[in-house]
Structures are given as structure tokens and as C-alpha cells.
Amino acid sequence: MSRTFSIIKPDATRRNLTGAINAVIEAAGLRIVAQRRIKLTQAQAETFYGVHSERSFFGELVAQMTSEPVVVQVLEADNAVPKYREVMGATNPENAAEGTIRKLFALNVGENSVHGSDSDENAALEIAQFFAEEEIVG
Ligand code: GTP
Ligand code: MG
Numbered sequence: 325m326s327r328t329f330s331i332i333k334p335d336a337t338r339r340n341l342t343g344a345i346n347a348v349i350e351a352a353g354l355r356i357v358a359q360r361r362i363k364l365t366q367a368q369a370e371t372f373y374g375v376h377s378e379r380s381f382f383g384e385l386v387a388q389m390t391s392e393p394v395v396v397q398v399l400e401a402d403n404a405v406p407k408y409r410e411v412m413g414a415t416n417p418e419n420a421a422e423g424t425i426r427k428l429f430a431l432n433v434g435e436n437s438v439h440g441s442d443s444d445e446n447a448a449l450e451i452a453q454f455f456a457e458e459e460i461v462g
Contacts, residue, residue: 325462327357328404328441329450334392335435337361342395345438348425349399352411358398358460364390372453381434388434396454400462405447408440 332345346356364372369389376382401407413424417436420427430436441447451460 325400325402326404326444326447327451327460328354328399328401328408328447329439329454330397330399330408330441331389331439332395332397333435333437333439334388334390334394335431336429336437337394338392339429341429341437345425345429348411348428349397349408352407354399354401354404354408354411355462356397357400357462358455359395360397360454360459361393361395362454363393366390368453372450384434398451398455398460405441405444409442412438412440 330349332342336342336345342361349356366386369386370377373382373385373389376385379385399408411425413420413426413430415426415436416433417426417430420430425438426436430438441450
């Protein structure tokens with residue numbers, strides 16, 4: 325059993341899609357073992373997406389991620405990281421496979437409804453940024 329970190333992004337919370345996205349997550353066999361709705365601060369968003377700080381879209385990304393509340397989550401499954409990335413679909417919803425969260429709900433590459441960790445190492449770092457171990461109940 326392993327964990328990944330998920331964010332239901334502002335474009336989705338704004339459209340009241342938290343429950344619909346959680347239904348897709350659970351139907352795929354991922355278990356939501358921690359969850360909290362928060363408004364990201366500028367500093368939290370800049371830290372979280374620090375790897376993209378040199379990219380042209382960084383300012384837009386941080387502005388979007390702080391625009392409305394998000395739902396931060398820890399998901400558990402066998403091979404949770406690759407499993408959730410498959411459930412999310414491609415970053416750009418135009419390229420996302422049928423039935424994926426981004427195909428179903430995303431508006432465009434910037435407003436793509438969810439984040440999921442890209443490695444076990446990053447999952448552990450991202451989870452630790454938002455959750456204490458005792459808040460994660462498997
Ligand atoms: P995350 O799970 O959010 O990390 O998405 P990802 O791993 O599929 O994509 P990546 O880490 O490469 O990019 C992080 C986020 O930056 C994406 O989810 C997008 O929201 C945003 N992003 C990536 N490319 C672009 C772009 O060309 N324009 C804009 N506006 N946003 C982008
Ligand atoms: Mg990424």
C-alpha cells in the first residue's frame with residue numbers, strides 16, 4: 325500500500341465538483357485517508373510549485389491556485405502515484421483519455437481540476453507540507 329498527494333483545484337471547487345471528483349477517485353479504488361478544504365496562501369502555492377518557478381506560466385499558476393479554496397487530500401492504494409495519475413489523465417484535458425478526471429471536468433491546461441504527485445518521493449514531501457501523520461487515517 326502506498327500514498328499520493330492530491331489537490332482538487334480552484335476551478336473545480338468553484339464549480340461544486342468536489343463530490344463528483346471524489347466519486348471518480350473512490351470508484352478507481354483509491355481510498356481518501358486524509359482531506360481538508362483550505363485557501364492556499366501565496367507563500368504555500370509558491371513553495372508547492374517551486375519546481376516550476378522559472379516557467380513562463382508560474383505567475384498565472386500561483387494566481388489560479390490561490391483564487392478560490394482547494395481540497396488537499398492523501399490517497400492510498402497499491403501503486404498510488406501512477407494509479408492516480410492514470411485516473412487524473414493528461415495535464416492538458418485536450419489530450420486526456422475518456423473517463424479521466426481531467427477529460428470529465430477540466431477547462432484547460434491551467435484550470436485542470438486536480439493535482440497528483442509525480443513520484444513517491446514528491447508524494448511524501450507534498451503530504452508533509454499539508455498533513456501531520458496523525459491526521460492520516462488509513
Ligand atoms: P500537477 O498534478 O498539477 O503537477 O500537473 P502535472 O504534473 O500534470 O503537470 P506539471 O507538473 O507539468 O504542471 C503543473 C501545473 O502547471 C499543471 O497541472 C497546470 O495546471 C499548470 N501548467 C502546466 N503547463 C501549463 C501551461 O502551459 N500553461 C498554464 N497556464 N498552466 C500550465
Ligand atoms: Mg506535476
